Amino acid sequence: MAEKMSFFERIQRLDRRYIYIVVALAIIIPLMVPYNSDNVTTPSTENLYQMIDSFAGREDRAVLLSFYHDASTMPELYPMEVAILRHCFERNVKVFTLTWSPSGAPIIDYAINNVKEEFPDIKSGVDYCNFGYKPQAFAMVIGMGDNIANTMNTDAEGRKLENLEIMKGITNYNELNLVVEFSGSTAGMTWITYARPKFGLNVAVGVTAVMAADQYPYLQSGQMIGMLAGLKGAAEYEKLVDVFAGYRDPAIDYRIKTDETGKKLLAGRPFGREILQDESTKKLINITTQTKAEFTKEDFSAFVSKYPEQMSLLQGLGKPEADKIVVDINAISPEQRKAMGELTYLDLKKMSRDIPYKFKVARIGMNAQSVAHIMIILFIVLGNVGYFIQKAKQAKVK
């Protein structure tokens, strides 16, 4: 009896350093052993995605991203920023960036440079524009409602705004119709208090999970049109970008950028809830490394016919498997890669639906998050069980 009691006492007084080791392991192990998992998207994320997507390819619409945070909350907010920038670059949405805090400036550069590596056609001053660090949020937020170029004056590289191509068609909040503020402290309050009622600007936020629960009244009232909540929000957005904006149809030739009337053709596909529920999307969101491109027979012949000159080479690579045709990307030799040309190779690689590491950081993190949450819940339960058993025993002794 006495022995048992001391056991419960002992686990009650467990040294905190043992707990720290368990926490560290619960995160490191799932990060090292990746597995596929699915993050259910919430309405607040979907709404933001749809709003941004509705600007796709439009001259007279733009998104402003406000990086109002420093490195301390980067693990939660940075993946959101990368995912939204990727969405904008995939779908030709004009995007502006700024920060109200000096320590936010390098984070903007990080995010833009990181995403831009995958988009060689995207140009500063044409497709995106970085205002950099600006002081006096209150004054700027109101000033932009009147005229953006006059208020902001120059971009981070010191160029006059009115000379930039991106400013064509953009005057004030009538065109720059959506701001997304990433923050660990204010959650877009300056925008909601001043710019929303005065100019009708749409406001969305990307917040740390700590603040997320407090924002629901604003979401319901429509003062915020969407919200990304912590790492989960980032993971949801990453998923949506993979399923829609980053989607490539095997039959469509994406080298053609404009149609016969000169209108811009957009890559990716528009948002659709039924697509999200469809079984086939599972293949698009695998976060483990994918090396095999799978086609149906029709898709494969459509894909091959886009490249008439490399047709025989491509057909030789396709191995029939059950009712599918599979191309192993790793089996393509450097000579074959050279023969088919880099564009064709990248197009084929894209069909394997492999996601670069930087675009799945949040989802890999969510795997570790799963294990860590279970661990915390076990800690709470174990702690309580120990506490109540100890209490019951003490009552008995008395």
Added chain:
Amino acid sequence: MSFEMMSNLVGAFFTLCIFSFLYKDNPFYQMAEQLLVGISLGYGLVLTYTRVFIPYVYQPIILKHQWVLIFPAILGMLYLLRFSRKLGWLSRYPIAFSMMAVGASVPMGIHATILVQMRQAMVPIETFNLFLIFIGTIAVLLYFFFSKAHTGVYGKFVDFGKWYMMIGFGASFGLTVMARISLLIGRIQFLVNDVLGLLK
């Protein structure tokens, strides 16, 4: 070793310095902590100079001869008199200047956090959930209204507010757990992926 690798190793070293605090307080942690404050301050000073002082004080006054801007510049400098025992009162002027904007926050603040929220709390009760939200909002508001004793039927109703808040705090707590873990995941991803290159 590439430059990037070396930079990452420096980052990893300072990351571990901070983590060492988990074992116990030690000189490495103390050093890192003070360095952090020093670098942050130096960074803030330089960026304020290049991104605020130069474009908004130096250029307009010296290059564009907008002499009137000397006044706000002097006004801003009065901040520094805070430390003077004799002239400390002059630092009230820049504070007063920035406090003026409170005037805008009264009507705009009422609009954003009170009027719009009240309107949303009073929408026609068409669904059961809207009914629950309606009751909950009123009960929570009354819970903080102390001019009437929380007894009898009224007390029972007000008690609802407490349960609503417990669920609300629970949700906040659950999300807070998530946020803290995410921050740690970010650091470990840095150590395991960027430094050791083990994730793909």
Added chain:
Amino acid sequence: MKKTIPLLIVIVGGIIWVLWAFSPHYLLQEVFYNKFYLPWSYASAPFAMLLGVMSLSMMHSNKIKRRAPKWQYSYFFFAGFIITALAGFIGGTQKGGVFMWMFENMQMPMSATMFSLLAFYMASAAYKAFRARSPEATVLLVAAIVVMLAQVPLGMKISKHLPTISQWILDVPNLASKRGIMLGVGLGSVATSLKILLGIERSYLGGGD
């Protein structure tokens, strides 16, 4: 007198701001806001930074002078501050310079790690402090556990209804409680702003005469 003029500035300026919020008049929007307030607020902004520099430097030099506990580490504060400032003023703030390199590879990892320590403390608190001692605490813990499980991919595997339940908790009871609290806080902060505007609340001006 030393307080009256600043107070008058706040009251008169504040009233102009109130009018600005309601009226689109040229005098308010263009003359007051664009011609006066914008440039003046920018031009007065950079000097507050020096206040931080002065106060931290004074604190640390005092510490070294008085040989206060851990005074040796104050040298690291000065080292960090002076090297970063010099690197920035001499080498410039562009990417690839010493200034940005120090910020990106020293300041950023350290401040991010500082916050991530909280995860360990929270896990330890979860084990040692969160007790379901009362019905209220039990409800709080249950709501927290449901939300925690529903946030992660694993939650879907446990039950496919979990995300729906968690969304309901956030959308209904959570929303109602946060709205109630928010209305209370909103009324309080508007009252404080009004007190400042009317000169009743003056503590922001500091003590003395």
